[in-house]
Amino acid sequence: MIPDDPTKLIAVAIVGVGLVLLVASALLFFGSTGRKPSAENRIARRRRVLKAGRIEFNGNGIECIVRNISETGAAIEVASPIQCPLAFVLVIPSDASIKPCHVVWQRGKRIGVRFNAT
Numbered sequence: 001m002i003p004d005d006p007t008k009l010i011a012v013a014i015v016g017v018g019l020v021l022l023v024a025s026a027l028l029f030f031g032s033t034g035r036k037p038s039a040e041n042r043i044a045r046r047r048r049v050l051k052a053g054r055i056e057f058n059g060n061g062i063e064c065i066v067r068n069i070s071e072t073g074a075a076i077e078v079a080s081p082i083q084c085p086l087a088f089v090l091v092i093p094s095d096a097s098i099k100p101c102h103v104v105w106q107r108g109k110r111i112g113v114r115f116n117a118t
Contacts, residue, residue, distance in 0.1 A: 044071040047068060047070070050066075051065070051092055053076060054090075063079070065078075066090075067110070075111070077111070080109075087103070
């Protein structure tokens with residue numbers, strides 16, 4: 001239904017543009033789809049795991065859980081993502097693994113990291 005009054009028509013157009021900008025901003029903020037990368041977009045196949053890990057940076061550490069891992073990256077879960085830096089060393093004691101990495105996505109307490117080239 002299109003309003004007959006030009007003032008109302010302008011108001012409807014402004015609201016419509018505002019909604020489009022709001023959706024576009026949300027897509028940019030949360031990623032293009034709001035989902036984690038799909039298997040087709042990954043360089044290496046990830047396997048599901050449930051391992052204790054530790055995020056180490058500047059002499060500090062945060063406990064985490066490694067949920068899946070590949071040769072190129074991992075998905076981890078932390079109690080509070082606010083404390084997590086953008087680049088750190090992921091330590092997985094059960095594998096004796098020490099991997100410098102950086103954050104590529106974050107959804108709530110889940111964080112996707114890519115291992116840095118060594």
